[in-house]
Amino acid sequence: MNDVSRISRRIALCSVMETIVHCAPISRASIAKQTGLSKQTISEIARQLEEEGWIRETGRTSGHVGRTAVTYDIVPDRAVIAAVDLGGTKVRAAIADLSCQVLSDVEEPTDKRGGHHVVAQIARLCRQAAAQEGLDFSKVRLAVIGVPGAPESATGRVLMAPNIPGWDSIDVTAALSQELGVESIVENDVNLAARGEHWIGAGADCDDLVLIALGTGIGGGVMVGGELVRGVSNAAGELGFLPFGSDPFEPQSLHMGALERSLGSEGIAERYKELSGRTADVKAIFDAAADGDKEATKTLDETARLLARAVASVAAITNPAKVILSGSIGVRSELVERVHALLPLCFPRPVSVEASALGSKGALIGAAAVGLASLHAALWTAGMQGATIALPSAAIMRERGVAA
Amino acid sequence: MNDVSRISRRIALCSVMETIVHCAPISRASIAKQTGLSKQTISEIARQLEEEGWIRETGRTSGHVGRTAVTYDIVPDRAVIAAVDLGGTKVRAAIADLSCQVLSDVEEPTDKRGGHHVVAQIARLCRQAAAQEGLDFSKVRLAVIGVPGAPESATGRVLMAPNIPGWDSIDVTAALSQELGVESIVENDVNLAARGEHWIGAGADCDDLVLIALGTGIGGGVMVGGELVRGVSNAAGELGFLPFGSDPFEPQSLHMGALERSLGSEGIAERYKELSGRTADVKAIFDAAADGDKEATKTLDETARLLARAVASVAAITNPAKVILSGSIGVRSELVERVHALLPLCFPRPVSVEASALGSKGALIGAAAVGLASLHAALWTAGMQGATIALPSAAIMRERGVAA
DNA sequence: GATTTGTTCGTCCACGGAACGAATTAAATC
DNA sequence: GATTTAATTCGTTCCGTGGACGAACAAATC
Numbered sequence: 001m002n003d004v005s006r007i008s009r010r011i012a013l014c015s016v017m018e019t020i021v022h023c024a025p026i027s028r029a030s031i032a033k034q035t036g037l038s039k040q041t042i043s044e045i046a047r048q049l050e051e052e053g054w055i056r057e058t059g060r061t062s063g064h065v066g067r068t069a070v071t072y073d074i075v076p077d078r079a080v081i082a083a084v085d086l087g088g089t090k091v092r093a094a095i096a097d098l099s100c101q102v103l104s105d106v107e108e109p110t111d112k113r114g115g116h117h118v119v120a121q122i123a124r125l126c127r128q129a130a131a132q133e134g135l136d137f138s139k140v141r142l143a144v145i146g147v148p149g150a151p152e153s154a155t156g157r158v159l160m161a162p163n164i165p166g167w168d169s170i171d172v173t174a175a176l177s178q179e180l181g182v183e184s185i186v187e188n189d190v191n192l193a194a195r196g197e198h199w200i201g202a203g204a205d206c207d208d209l210v211l212i213a214l215g216t217g218i219g220g221g222v223m224v225g226g227e228l229v230r231g232v233s234n235a236a237g238e239l240g241f242l243p244f245g246s247d248p249f250e251p252q253s254l255h256m257g258a259l260e261r262s263l264g265s266e267g268i269a270e271r272y273k274e275l276s277g278r279t280a281d282v283k284a285i286f287d288a289a290a291d292g293d294k295e296a297t298k299t300l301d302e303t304a305r306l307l308a309r310a311v312a313s314v315a316a317i318t319n320p321a322k323v324i325l326s327g328s329i330g331v332r333s334e335l336v337e338r339v340h341a342l343l344p345l346c347f348p349r350p351v352s353v354e355a356s357a358l359g360s361k362g363a364l365i366g367a368a369a370v371g372l373a374s375l376h377a378a379l380w381t382a383g384m385q386g387a388t389i390a391l392p393s394a395a396i397m398r399e400r401g402v403a404a
Numbered sequence: 405m406n407d408v409s410r411i412s413r414r415i416a417l418c419s420v421m422e423t424i425v426h427c428a429p430i431s432r433a434s435i436a437k438q439t440g441l442s443k444q445t446i447s448e449i450a451r452q453l454e455e456e457g458w459i460r461e462t463g464r465t466s467g468h469v470g471r472t473a474v475t476y477d478i479v480p481d482r483a484v485i486a487a488v489d490l491g492g493t494k495v496r497a498a499i500a501d502l503s504c505q506v507l508s509d510v511e512e513p514t515d516k517r518g519g520h521h522v523v524a525q526i527a528r529l530c531r532q533a534a535a536q537e538g539l540d541f542s543k544v545r546l547a548v549i550g551v552p553g554a555p556e557s558a559t560g561r562v563l564m565a566p567n568i569p570g571w572d573s574i575d576v577t578a579a580l581s582q583e584l585g586v587e588s589i590v591e592n593d594v595n596l597a598a599r600g601e602h603w604i605g606a607g608a609d610c611d612d613l614v615l616i617a618l619g620t621g622i623g624g625g626v627m628v629g630g631e632l633v634r635g636v637s638n639a640a641g642e643l644g645f646l647p648f649g650s651d652p653f654e655p656q657s658l659h660m661g662a663l664e665r666s667l668g669s670e671g672i673a674e675r676y677k678e679l680s681g682r683t684a685d686v687k688a689i690f691d692a693a694a695d696g697d698k699e700a701t702k703t704l705d706e707t708a709r710l711l712a713r714a715v716a717s718v719a720a721i722t723n724p725a726k727v728i729l730s731g732s733i734g735v736r737s738e739l740v741e742r743v744h745a746l747l748p749l750c751f752p753r754p755v756s757v758e759a760s761a762l763g764s765k766g767a768l769i770g771a772a773a774v775g776l777a778s779l780h781a782a783l784w785t786a787g788m789q790g791a792t793i794a795l796p797s798a799a800i801m802r803e804r805g806v807a808a
Numbered sequence: 809g810a811t812t813t814g815t816t817c818g819t820c821c822a823c824g825g826a827a828c829g830a831a832t833t834a835a836a837t838c
Numbered sequence: 839g840a841t842t843t844a845a846t847t848c849g850t851t852c853c854g855t856g857g858a859c860g861a862a863c864a865a866a867t868c
Contacts, residue, residue, distance in 0.1 A: 006821080006822090006858095007411070007412055007415060008411055008412050008821090008822065008823075008857095009821080009822065009823090011411060012822085012823085027847095027848075027849095028848080028849070029847070029848055029849075037823080037824090038823065038824050038825075039824095039848080039849065039850085040823085040824085040825095040849080040850070040851080041822080041823060041824080042849095043849065043850075044822090044823095061847095061848095062832085063833090064832090064833075064846090064847085065832070065833045065834070065845070065846045065847070066831075066832060066833070066845085066846040066847025066848070067830060067831035067832055067833095067846080067847050067848045067849080068831065068832065068847090068848080069847075069848055069849085070848085070849090206636065208635060208636045220721065222721060222722065224628055224633050225631070225633075227629070229628050229629075229722055229723075230723070231612060231722055231723020231724065232610065232612045232723055232724060232725040233723060233753065234723070235723040235753055236721065236722050236723040237720075237721065237723075238720045238721075238723070239720060239721065240720075241716065241719075241720040241751060241752065242716075242717055242720050242721075243648065243712075243713040243716045243717060243720075243750050243751070244647065244648040244713075248713060248716065248750040248751075249709070249746075249749050249750050251749075253750060254749075254750075254751075254752045255752070257720070257752075258750070305653070308647075309647040309648075309652060312645065312646075312647045312652065313646055313647060313717055313721065314721055315645075316641075316642045316643060316644075316645040316646050316647075316661070317624065317626060317640065317641065317642075317643065317646075317717065317718055317721050317722065318626065318633055318635055318640050318721065318722070319633075319634070319635020319636055319637060319638070319639040319640040319641075319642070320635065320636060321636040342653075345653050345655075345658075346647050346652040346653050346657060346658075346662070347645060347647070347652075347658075348645065348658045348659070348661075349637065349639060384790075385790055385791065386788075386789055386790010386791060386792075387789065387790060388790075410823095410856075410857085412822095412856090412857065412858070413856080413857065413858090416857090416858085431813075431814095432813080432814070433812075433813055433814075441858080441859090442858065442859050442860075443813080443814065443815085443859095444814080444815070444816080444858085444859080444860095445857080445858060445859075446814095447814065447815075448857090448858095465812095465813095466867085467868090468811090468812085468867090468868075469810070469811050469812065469867070469868050470810085470811040470812025470813065470866075470867060470868075471811080471812050471813040471814080471865060471866040471867055472812090472813080472866065472867065473812080473813055473814085474813085474814090809868100810867100810868085811866100811867085811868080812865100812866085812867080812868100813864100813865080813866075813867100814863100814864090814865085814866105815862100815863085815864080815865100816861105816862085816863080816864100817860105817861090817862085817863105818859105818860095818861090818862105819858100819859085819860090819861105820857100820858085820859085820860105821856105821857090821858085821859100822855100822856090822857090822858105823854105823855090823856085824853105824854090824855085824856105825852105825853090825854090826851105826852090826853090826854105827850100827851085827852085827853105828849105828850085828851080828852105829848100829849090829850080829851100830847100830848080830849085830850100831846100831847085831848075831849105832845100832846080832847080832848095833844100833845085833846080833847100834843100834844080834845075834846095835842100835843080835844075835845090836841100836842080836843070836844085837840100837841080837842070837843085838839100838840085838841075838842090
């Protein structure tokens, strides 16, 4: 027997697993109803899954007419993944299990020495996170690492990550895989944040969205049809290089993009200085504006105009249902509200603009989402073209008490 | 037997059809080798396909050791589709058959009365194209119509199509389906052009590309991972609304986008007038520049700078492997070369920029591509998630003598 | 004779449906 | 209130069928 004839079992198995992940605990009869497969097919598959340790009996139904049913549940720690959010100042790691719970979040300041030190730090944090849940690290099958910068898939290097010295010259993916002993996926952190919001955050209700992260710099995560857009060199969503805000043809705009120069935190501070003559960091400018400082208010207005233009740009190109603002600066309601007011003045179509729901956990949750989807795919769909096991919906996750 | 158990046959059938479409004429033994299915499975399926009239014997192999093989081929006119490119000034229609040949291109000036008159005209042209190939119109299964504007899938109206009066208030899709008696798909013409270039044009070697059409106005077709990006309201690629070029917050920018106002043909002519005081249309400006007119040259420089910024914008957001310039103005080498020179000055990553290979036939070929893919899907994949029959590659099509 | 094509035959996987026993609740009767 | 009966649901066994594969073999050609 070759590929094709076993494929129906594969499909059946996937749809059973998906149903259990979504609806556990659930009886075999219910699975049969949901999947449309016959009861004895379900029984066969359930027997196999139980033998292999993926699921187990957890109880029985009661209280309604008819025979009680045995209910099955995922064995959550049969396989887990590690999710990591590497920032310029701190690293966070978490473990996510097969039932899609995100567990044991640990955190540390980023090792300033960069290079292999950070690789080792990540590996240590992952082990620590696993240990904290009482899990043997061998249960970890995959690590997803969100990084600020553009991972280059061919070489494993991470380009444009100024806060992590040395990562543009070592094969980070290989080093991490080696250090952890499992496959690792390195992905841009803003992309992951978008994936996170799409799973259980502000974008859970739409498959076409863009997340704009505004902090020290500006970045974007683009999703089309529920899939992340990575681009040919993992550089999609580099909104900092949108050619307006400052003169895009000035040579410096090749290093720090035209928009980033005027919309990044430095640019905002500079604008305030130009208007008022005073030096202040972004937080101080927000405070000053709240206290009625004219120039600070003007600075925020100007900033929001640029942000609105950035939103208009992505809306013009990918026409998303929603644009999510995130990052320490992007989530400020002063900005979000200004964008609400300004966007209709420069873009004719309605675009829903919202602040991030997951905040600083976005990238970590996104890493979990990517990792779990990838794990499911590796374990069960096994190369079936187009077949995927959807993650449980935001509604289900809320029900299970996973707060954002 | 229900869905699941028949699925392996479905998959086998799809992969046999794909192989025949790609490699016809081909023997059953070769199909078996290519698909990995066993010889007798292929024989069974071939028998069924022949009975249903999809394929037929066309010859026998000879000249090599061993028994001669019977070769099979698609019955090309067993089912065909109609492809239509509706422009503001003319309508073109073509028939494309199952073997993916695009036949019998007919053309007419667009009926200026708009509305149902244009619907009727399209239907007539489609019938005419079929008749020209000696095909009974009942062979046509599907029509794909490229239109300038944004089709609204919910209502079937076509928004923002100023040259076709009335189409923003009638259900065009339904009217066409009714008039033709077959399902019809209405799609933005620039999107289709992108799809066409991706199939057998300048973008045949990459799955992430953006086509920018520069003519009277400016539009974009975005492909990510080999799929068209339509956006939540079919308005992806509305590059005219990129917020630079003119002041995006001027109220008029809500009607004609900021970039379109300065990069559309009117904007170019206006720029020339401002610089030189002379009135000229775009073609005359190109001619004047060729004759050494300083202001005309300056106008083109300015235009190319804006175009380069538009390219930079899409490159920053979706990071395509290639940007294809098309449209009567966009393909001019004077512009393409200037963009080649200017883009590296305002965008740090390499992006391949090329002129369209299909020219004015792009949308028509794209419509054929969309239609054929959809027809294949309807006939054989029949709702199998993720399964697709790929169109024959550009190389195969070239071999068959389909010139761009 | 070597090689390739295409058919026939037997086998095996996998799904579905019917029938049935088991387990439980709801209703009816004593 | 206790007991019997009906209804319902769960899960298994058994059998039929679709469909793929491999082996063997006939046919056709160099």
